[in-house]
Amino acid sequence: MEVKQLINEAITARKQAYAAYSGFQVGAAILTSSQKVFHGCNIENASYGLTNCAERTAIFKAISEGHKEFEAIAIVGDTDGPISPCGACRQVLAEFCKPETQIILADLKGQSVVTTINELLPGYFTASDMNK
Numbered sequence: 001m002e003v004k005q006l007i008n009e010a011i012t013a014r015k016q017a018y019a020a021y022s023g024f025q026v027g028a029a030i031l032t033s034s035q036k037v038f039h040g041c042n043i044e045n046a047s048y049g050l051t052n053c054a055e056r057t058a059i060f061k062a063i064s065e066g067h068k069e070f071e072a073i074a075i076v077g078d079t080d081g082p083i084s085p086c087g088a089c090r091q092v093l094a095e096f097c098k099p100e101t102q103i104i105l106a107d108l109k110g111q112s113v114v115t116t117i118n119e120l121l122p123g124y125f126t127a128s129d130m131n132k
């Protein structure tokens, strides 16, 4: 699947955003190694800290349906230039992205960048860091 196609899937997913407090809608689409696409949007809460970002929604949906291998994820918001995932999402991405998994960040104006987890969160904490 083309980068542009996955961005379009994320743009479609964004329409489902529940952004009652920030008014900032985000969409995500994750492509599994079996070429299946799962969608996600941000889901806010009156207790603000309980908000789930779009990319985590997409990842959790895929994981909960038995898909753990990912080729790419696209994340889209109405930013000036590619959206920047929050720290919590970077750590969740680190759990499930391979070094070569394409992390596609985009805005609505056609600007995008393809990056990797090592670029987004260098030195991230991982399971193999634990002596046990």
Ligand SMILES: O=c1ccn([C@H]2C[C@H](O)[C@@H](CO)O2)c(=O)[nH]1
Pocket (backbone or CB within 6 Å): 019, 022, 024, 025, 026, 041, 042, 043, 044, 051, 052, 053, 054, 055, 075, 083, 084, 085, 086, 089
């Ligand atoms: O990469 C991002 C950045 C922000 N948000 C959401 C969280 C919150 O609902 C709103 C404003 O931060 O945007 C995402 O879903 N993904």
Ligand SMILES: [Zn+2]
Pocket (backbone or CB within 6 Å): 053, 054, 085, 086, 087, 088, 089, 090
């Ligand atoms: Zn986030």
